[in-house]
Each structure stands twice: as structure tokens, then as C-alpha cells.
Amino acid sequence: MAKQTKSNDELIDESIAKQRAWLEKRRSFARKFFKSLNVFAKPNPEKRVVGRPAVRSNGDAAQKSWWREYWFPILCAIIVVIILIWVLFGYLRANRTTPVVPPVPEPIVRTIPAPELKTPAFDIVRIGDDGKIVVAGRWHANTGVSIFMNKKLSATVMTDDNGEFVWAPTNAFPAGNYTLYLMDVESKTKSADRVFIYISDTGAENSVSLLMTRDGTRILHAPYALHDGDLSVSKIDYLSNGRIVITGDGLPRLRISATLNDEFLGTARVSDYKHFGLGADVGDLTPGDEYTLNIRMHDDDGNIVATIVNQFIMPKMTGDDDTYYTVRRGDCLWIIARNFMRRGVLFSVIATRNNIKNPDLIYPKQKLNIPVGQSK
16 A cells, blocks of 8 residues: 655644643643642632623633732742842941041140240340330240340340240430340340341331341341332341352342442342342451442343342351351252352252252252351
């Protein structure tokens, strides 16, 4: 007999039947598996009475059957998610670093005691337009302090409970130079510092008082004539090596010139930071003689735009071969050495005296000791 070949329709029907049988097996397996998990669920299939219509629709019945069959796995999944969130939150809380802020104590107000004085000290020395002076200073509390002018006793005052004193004589002093120092009445301890006073016959406008210490000179009363517009002179040093050094401020890049008793000293240029320094040899100035120092600022065409005239009587030199200089912005050791010690190549002497390892690196407000005696 010849073998009969199945038609395409028969093949398709067989494939569909196999697929339906496989799907039915899968549904049966899944139904049995979920029923095995739902051990606490009690199936309660809805009984139907023959001839009695169903109360619920097919959709409501299917929804109710779905919740009844799968409530336990859903509940387990929710519990697992809650446990995971709780564990994660506890882990993050345990590893979180909470900053501990220490308690802030109540502020304690303390009075910082003033440094203990070894000798009587000056604070203020002012010169009035009428030639009267005011001297203020400090020493031990309730102690007598003698004030000497030109080595002669001028007054004795008592310090208050804070150790401060003020002396303001009613009589005016004639024009001239005066040197002040202090002395303890009982122990005869002299002040370590001196004050040089120059009282001009024109009044306070051209008068000056200088506090002379071992660390240098500080202006207590500056003459008003050291300012003219944008030109100002902050310090004039006469050194033991016969040089005079003028420092001040002006307009950037303009030129400064100076004369002493109409003798030309030299010129200097104002830096971009408005500072200038001018040093020149003037030889030996005679103590007690009067000198006139003119400082002028010139524009680019050489015209004079500001002038400062400083008339002074040369005081007696103290004999100290060192002076001090405060570095300003734009300074360098070579220019400082040229102004104070004649030659810029002597900058290494200044660096050695001040323990400067890198001569190319100095800082504004740095205080330098200038050994001018080594340039003689």
C-alpha cells in the first residue's frame, strides 16, 4: 500500500492541538504550584444551583478568585520588602557620622595686663602753636617720676592707679632743641628712651618731636610742612656715615629731587606703589647749625608740582652706627643699600645682618637693621 501524505490542514490542526495541550499542562502546573504555597487559603468555590442564575458577573468572580488564590505570596513579598527597608535604614543610620557639637562655655572677660615696664616710658609728646608742650607716659602706679630737659630737672609728677602720668607746663618754651628723659624719684631708674624736641619759632607747624630708642626713631609729633598735595615725607635720616636718606610718598613714576642749603643732592623716581627713597652724601653737619632741606616733585616735563621745605637745627649725634628701615612695597635690598650705604652691592651686608637667606625676597613692613658704619 502506498503511504498517505497528510494535508496541510491536518498538520496545522495537529500543531494547534499540541500547543493547546502544552498550554493546558503549564496552566495546570502553575495552578498546583500556587495552591501548594497557599497552604492557609481554603478554596471555597462558588456553588451554583442548577437553574439559578449567578449573582456576580464573570469579572467580579474572577477578581475575587485571584485575590483568594494569591494573597499569601503577596503578603510574604510585602513583608520581605519591609524587612529589607528596615535593615537598610538601620545600616545607614549606624554608619552615619553625627557631628558632636561641644558645649560652648560662657565667655570669660579677662583683662590682659600691660607688659611690665623696666624703666619709665614715653607715650605722647605734643607741641602746641604757642610753644607749650604736653608729655604723657607710664610707670609703676602711684610713683613719682622726674622729667629732665637738657639734663636739668623740669618737673616731678605722680602716676595714677593705672601707672599713667601727664605733664602740661603752663609756660611756653622758647624756640630751640630739647632732649627729654624720665627718672624714677626713689630708685633713680632712668628711661631707656629719649625724646628729641625741636620747637620752631613759627609754632607747631614746623616743630617736631622724635622718640629715640635702641630699635630706631619714631615720630611723636610730625611737622605739618612735610605734606604738600600728593607729596609727603615720612622720614628723614641723617646717618653716622655722612649720608642723609629721605623716604616718602608721591605720584607714581614722577621724579623727586632734593637740595640741602641750595646744594643739589640728587633725584629719585616714585615707584608704581607711590613710594620713593633718596639717599645722598652731605658730609658732617654741625650740631646747633640751622639747615634748610627742600624736597620737590617734578612732572614729566621737569616742572615743579609740589615742594616741601624742612628747616631744622642739627641735633647732637648719638654715636650709634646702626639705623633701622621698614620695608615698603616695591623695595629691594639693592636700592636700600644704595640709599643708606652708598653702594648697592653692599646689599649682602644688610642680608647677613638680618639673617636673610634669599636677598631677592623681602616683605613689606619687614624691619631691617642697617649697619651704616660698615660703609665708611
